[in-house]
Amino acid sequence: MNAAIATDSLQPDGAWTPSKGVVGMTCLIIAESAIFTIFVVAYLFYLGKSLNGPTPQQVLELPILNSICLLSSSVTITLAVRSLRNGDTKRFSVWWLITIALGAYFLFGTGREWQHLIYDKGLTIQTNLFGTTFYSLVGLHASHVVVGLVALLIVMGFAIGGFVKQEHAERAHVLSLYWHFVDVVWIVVFTVVYIIGR
Amino acid sequence: MNGTANTSELSGAMPSRSILASDKNVLDHIHAWLVTVDHKKLGLMYLIYGLFFFVVAGIEAALIRIQLAVPNNHFLTPQVFNQLFTMHGTTMVFLVGMPLIFGFGNYLVPLMIGARDLAFPRLNAFGFWLSAFGGLLLYFSFIGGEGMAGAGSAPDVGWFAYAPLTAKAFSKGHSTDYWILGILVGGFGSVATAANLIATILSLRCRGMTLTKMPLLVWLNLIMCGMVLVTITPLTAAQIMLLLDRFVGSHFFDTQAGGSATLWMHFFWIFGHPEVYILVIPAFAIASEVIPVFSRKAIFGYPAMVGATIAIAFVSMTVWAHHMFTIGMTSTGNTFFVISTMTVSVPTGIKIFNWLGTMWGGKIRFETPMLFSIAFVFHLLFMGLTGIMLSAAPFNWQLNASYFVVAHFHYVLVGAIVFMIFAGVYYWFPKATGRLLNPRLGKWHFWLFLIGFHMTFDTMHIPGVLGMPRRIYTYEAGRGWGILNLICTLGAAVQAVAVLIFVWNILISLRKGQRAGADPWDAWTLEWSTSSPPPEYNFAEIPTVKSRRPLWDIKHPTDPDWKYE
Numbered sequence: 001m002n003a004a005i006a007t008d009s010l011q012p013d014g015a016w017t018p019s020k021g022v023v024g025m026t027c028l029i030i031a032e033s034a035i036f037t038i039f040v041v042a043y044l045f046y047l048g049k050s051l052n053g054p055t056p057q058q059v060l061e062l063p064i065l066n067s068i069c070l071l072s073s074s075v076t077i078t079l080a081v082r083s084l085r086n087g088d089t090k091r092f093s094v095w096w097l098i099t100i101a102l103g104a105y106f107l108f109g110t111g112r113e114w115q116h117l118i119y120d121k122g123l124t125i126q127t128n129l130f131g132t133t134f135y136s137l138v139g140l141h142a143s144h145v146v147v148g149l150v151a152l153l154i155v156m157g158f159a160i161g162g163f164v165k166q167e168h169a170e171r172a173h174v175l176s177l178y179w180h181f182v183d184v185v186w187i188v189v190f191t192v193v194y195i196i197g198r
Numbered sequence: 199m200n201g202t203a204n205t206s207e208l209s210g211a212m213p214s215r216s217i218l219a220s221d222k223n224v225l226d227h228i229h230a231w232l233v234t235v236d237h238k239k240l241g242l243m244y245l246i247y248g249l250f251f252f253v254v255a256g257i258e259a260a261l262i263r264i265q266l267a268v269p270n271n272h273f274l275t276p277q278v279f280n281q282l283f284t285m286h287g288t289t290m291v292f293l294v295g296m297p298l299i300f301g302f303g304n305y306l307v308p309l310m311i312g313a314r315d316l317a318f319p320r321l322n323a324f325g326f327w328l329s330a331f332g333g334l335l336l337y338f339s340f341i342g343g344e345g346m347a348g349a350g351s352a353p354d355v356g357w358f359a360y361a362p363l364t365a366k367a368f369s370k371g372h373s374t375d376y377w378i379l380g381i382l383v384g385g386f387g388s389v390a391t392a393a394n395l396i397a398t399i400l401s402l403r404c405r406g407m408t409l410t411k412m413p414l415l416v417w418l419n420l421i422m423c424g425m426v427l428v429t430i431t432p433l434t435a436a437q438i439m440l441l442l443d444r445f446v447g448s449h450f451f452d453t454q455a456g457g458s459a460t461l462w463m464h465f466f467w468i469f470g471h472p473e474v475y476i477l478v479i480p481a482f483a484i485a486s487e488v489i490p491v492f493s494r495k496a497i498f499g500y501p502a503m504v505g506a507t508i509a510i511a512f513v514s515m516t517v518w519a520h521h522m523f524t525i526g527m528t529s530t531g532n533t534f535f536v537i538s539t540m541t542v543s544v545p546t547g548i549k550i551f552n553w554l555g556t557m558w559g560g561k562i563r564f565e566t567p568m569l570f571s572i573a574f575v576f577h578l579l580f581m582g583l584t585g586i587m588l589s590a591a592p593f594n595w596q597l598n599a600s601y602f603v604v605a606h607f608h609y610v611l612v613g614a615i616v617f618m619i620f621a622g623v624y625y626w627f628p629k630a631t632g633r634l635l636n637p638r639l640g641k642w643h644f645w646l647f648l649i650g651f652h653m654t655f656d657t658m659h660i661p662g663v664l665g666m667p668r669r670i671y672t673y674e675a676g677r678g679w680g681i682l683n684l685i686c687t688l689g690a691a692v693q694a695v696a697v698l699i700f701v702w703n704i705l706i707s708l709r710k711g712q713r714a715g716a717d718p719w720d721a722w723t724l725e726w727s728t729s730s731p732p733p734e735y736n737f738a739e740i741p742t743v744k745s746r747r748p749l750w751d752i753k754h755p756t757d758p759d760w761k762y763e
Binding site: 017018019020021023024027028030031032033034035036037038039042045046049050051125126128129131132133135136140 | 317318321389392393394396397398400401402403423427428429430431432434435436438439442446447448449450455456457458461465468
C-alpha cells in the first residue's frame with residue numbers, strides 16, 4: 001500500500017518529475033490562498049464602513065506573543081522534518097511536540113482575545129461589519145490552525161507508537177508545507193487586521 | 199461470446215472487463231463500483247452522473263420552454279417557474295458540466311500519459327463522492343426544502359443567487375441553504391479532483407513524454423485544473439460568507455448594516471466567468487483530439503494551441519465585471535472590462551484557425567464525432583461574435599438580462615460544450631466499453647440535435663433584441679414574442695428527441711454494438727494502444743514515447759514523427 005513513497009526522482013531518460021505529494025499540497029495551498037484572498041478583500045473593502053462601533057482602533061491589541069509562537073513553530077517543524085530525514089526519530093518527536101505546543105498556544109491566545117472582545121468589549125460577529133469581517137477572517141485562519149493541529153496530532157500519535165520512520169520524511173515534509181502555509185497566512189492576516197486596519 | 203453478453207445484460211452495469219469475466223452476483227458488482235478507486239470506473243461514474251443530470255436538467259428546460267411557448271400561459275405557477283430556472287442553471291453548470299469534464303479527465307488523462315492511475319486514487323474516489331453527495335443534497339430540496347412557497351421547495355434565487363434576495367429576510371426556509379451547501383460540497387470535490395489531475399500530469403508521465411509531447415487534451419486539462427483551483431474557491435469563500443449571514447447573523451451582504459450586495463456580484467462572477475472557460479477548455483481539448491484524427495493530419499500549431507489556452511485562462515480571470523455593466527461602474531472600470539473581454543477573442547480566434555488549419559487539406563472522415571466537432575467550430579465562431587457585441591458596454595446596457603444574453607451563453611454551453619461532450623462520447627465510447635456506438639443513430643442524433651439547436655437558440659436572440667427579459671414567467675400577447683418563443687419551444691422538442699435517440703443508442707450499443715477492437719479510429723494517442731476496455735492496470739508495460747503521436751510512430755516505423763518534431 002505504501003510502496004509508492006513519492007520522492008523527487010529522475011526518470012531513466014534524465015527527465016525530472018516532481019514529487020506528487022508536493023504537487024498535490026501546492027495545489028491545495030493555491031486553492032486555499034484564493035479563499036483567503038476573498039476574505040482579505042472583504043475585510044479591506046469593509047474597513048471603516050461599519051455603521052456603529054466598536055472600531056478596530058478601540059478594541060484590537062497586537063497579539064505579539066501569539067504571533068511569535070506561531071511563526072517559530074514553522075522553524076520547529078522544519079527542524080523536526082530535518083531530524084526525520086537524518087533518521088533521528090527521537091529528536092523528530094521532540095520538535096514535532098514543540099510545534100504542536102506552539103500551535104496550541106496560538107489557538108489558546110486567539111480564544112482569549114475573542115473572549116476579551118466578546119465579553120469585555122461587546123464585539124460579536126453580529127455587532128457591525130468590523131465584527132463580521134474580523135471574526136470570519138481570523139476564524140477562517142484559526143480553523144486552518146485547528147485542521148493543521150489535528151494532522152500534527154495524528155502524526156504524533158504514530159510517532160508515540162513508534163511507526164514514524166526515516167522513510168516517512170517526505171510525507172512529514174508535505175504536511176509541514178501546509179503548516180508553513182498557515183503561518184504565512186497569519187503574516188497576511190496580521191498585517192491586514194492589526195496593522196493596516198487598526 | 200453469447201455467455202459474456204448475457205452476463206453484462208443481467209448485471210445492468212457498464213461492461214468493464216472485470217465484470218464480464220466474473221461470476222459474482224449483482225450486489226457484489228454494485229459494491230465493487232461503490233468502493234472502487236480505479237480512475238476508469240470513477241471516470242465512468244462521473245460521466246453517468248453527468249449524463250443523468252443532463253437529462254434531469256433537460257426536463258426542467260423543457261418545462262420552462264412549454265411554459266413560454268405561448269403568451270399568458272398558466273402551465274406552471276410563477277413559484278415553480280423560479281425554481282425550475284434556478285435548478286436548470288445550477289444543475290447544468292455544477293452537476294452536468296463539472297462531472298462530465300472531470301469524467302473525461304479522469305478516464306483519459308492517465309491513459310494518455312501512460313500512467314496506471316491518478317496520483318491519489320483514494321482522493322479521487324473522495325472527490326467523486328463529495329460531488330455526488332452535493333448533487334443529491336441539492337435535489338433533496340425538492341422534498342426537504344422549505345421556501346416562500348411552503349414545503350418541498352427547491353432553491354428559487356437564480357443560479358447566481360444575487361444578494362439581498364438570498365438574505366434570511368427574503369429567502370425564508372432552507373431552500374437557499376440547499377443551494378449553498380450542495381454547491382459548496384461539490385466545490386470541495388472539484389478542487390480535490392483538480393489537484394489530483396495536476397499531480398498526475400506533472401508527476402506520472404511515462405518515459406519520454408515531456409511536457410511538449412503531451413497530447414493536447416492533457417495540456418488543456420492541466421490548464422483547466424489550474425483554473426479550478428483559483429476560481430472555484432472564490433465561490434466557496436463567498437458561499438461561506440453567505441452561510442454566516444444566514445445562520446449566525448453576520449452582515450457581509452446585508453445592506454441594512456452597511457454591507458454590499460455588489461460585493462456578492464463581484465465574488466460570484468470572479469468565479470462565474472472563468473467557470474465558463476473551465477467548462478469550455480475541456481471541450482477545446484476534445485476537439486483537439488478528434489479533429490486531427492478524422493482529418494488524418496497532426497494538429498496544426500501545437501505550441502500556439504497551448505499558448506492560446508494559457509492566454510485564455512489568464513485573460514478569462516480579468517473579465518468578470520462584464521456581467522455587471524448595468525450596475526453602474528466608473529467609466530475606467532467599464533473600459534477595462536470591455537477591453538479585457540474583447541481580448542479573449544484573440545486567443546480563441548487563434549484556436550479556431552488552428553482547427554481549420556488542421557482540417558485544411560486533410561482527408562476528412564465524416565464520422566459522428568467529427569460531425570459534432572465541425573458544428574462546434576462554427577458555433578464557437580458565432581457565439582464569439584455575439585460575445586463581442588455583448589462585451590461593448592453601451593450595447594450591453596441595452597441587452598443585459600435579456601433573452602439575447604440567454605441565447606448567447608446557450609450557444610457556448612450547448613453549441614460548444616454539449617456538442618463536444620457528444621463528440622467525446624462517440625469517440626471514446628468504444629475505448630470504455632469495447633463496442634462502437636451505432637453510426638446511423640449517431641447521424642440521426644447529430645442532425646436532429648443540430649436542427650433543434652439552431653431552431654431554439656438562433657431564434658432566441660430575436661426576442662432578446664425585441665426587449666424580452668430573461669426569467670419572466672409569462673408575457674402578454676401582442677409583443678411580437680409569441681411566434682418566436684413557439685419556434686424556440688419546438689426546437690427544444692427536436693433536441694429532446696435527439697437526446698432520446700442518443701440515450702437509446704448508448705443502451706442498445708452496450709449490448710449489440712459492433713466490436714471496436716483496441717483502435718477503431720486509427721488514432722495516435724496512447725489510450726488506443728491498450729485493449730478496449732482497458733485492463734485495470736491500463737498498460738501491461740509502461741510505454742515509452744518519442745513524439746506527440748506514439749501510435750503513428752509504431753504504425754509507420756519508416757516515417758516516425760519524432761524525426762520532425
